[in-house]
Amino acid sequence: MKRYVMLAAACAVALPAFAQNVATVNGQPITQQSLDQFVKLLVSQGATDSPQLREQVKQEMINRQIFVQAAEKDGIAKQPAVQTEIALAREGILVRSLMADYLKKHPITDKQIEAEYNKLKTQQGDQQEYKVRHILVEDEKTANDLLAQIKKDKKKFAELAKKNSKDPGSGANGGELGWASPANYVQPFAETVSSLKKGQLADKPVQTQFGWHIIEVEDTRPVEFPPLAQVRPQIEEMLRQQELGKFQKELREKAVIK
Secondary structure: HHHHHHHHHHHHHHHHHOOOOEEEOOOOOEEEHHHHHHHHHHHHHHOOOOOOHHHHHHHHHHHHHHHHHHHOOOHHHHHHHHHHHHHHHHHHHHHHHHHHHHHOOOOEEEEHHHHHHHHHHHHHHHOOOEEEEEEEEHHHHHHHHHHHHHHHHHHHHHHHHHHOOOOOHHHHOOOOOEEEOOOHOOOOOOHHHOOOOOOOEEEOOOOOOOOEEEEEEEEEEOOOOOOOOHHHHHHHHHHHHHHHHHHHHHHHHHHOOO
């Protein structure tokens, strides 16, 4: 009788462990824990935990196990190239996990974000945006001829741009380039734009790698720094990368590298 009691107790202990498997593939178990972890990963990426999702995950894990077993049977896992990929994938997972853990322990605070925002805003200073129009031609003579006509009558600028400009984008719009910072343009185009005032026409054509430009600044305005709410995600990500950079530097300083 004692023997049967002990056997029943052993079965009772073994049952929960067996129940933790959601499936087996050629005797290889797929555990409930591994399925739960897979579902948790998908939920963190936006999926909704549901019986349907769990069944899909289960079938996916079964399919993967079938392929893995087939690959191992064919000796693919022993191929040097495959072993290298596995090693690199493992390293990548470890690095990402380490970084995520570090950022979790060193979160970026609202105070840091606001301080960085104010710093960037101050650095911008009194920068200006310029509303520019231009006419692009291939040679200096044509540029000078057109410039002479415009100096006599500025109203001809748009008409001449449409007829003569080699810049198809702005030419069709009368030479309009819209609002932009000089930093958006190549030199010496940018330098010329910065030197002009509202309504001023450059007194001579400007040469760049694209050809010869006739440039006019139609208007200027101060650059408006975007509100914190608009740039908060970018600033937070920038600060995260800075934190990770510091972390990496600390680890390298402690490492013995020969």
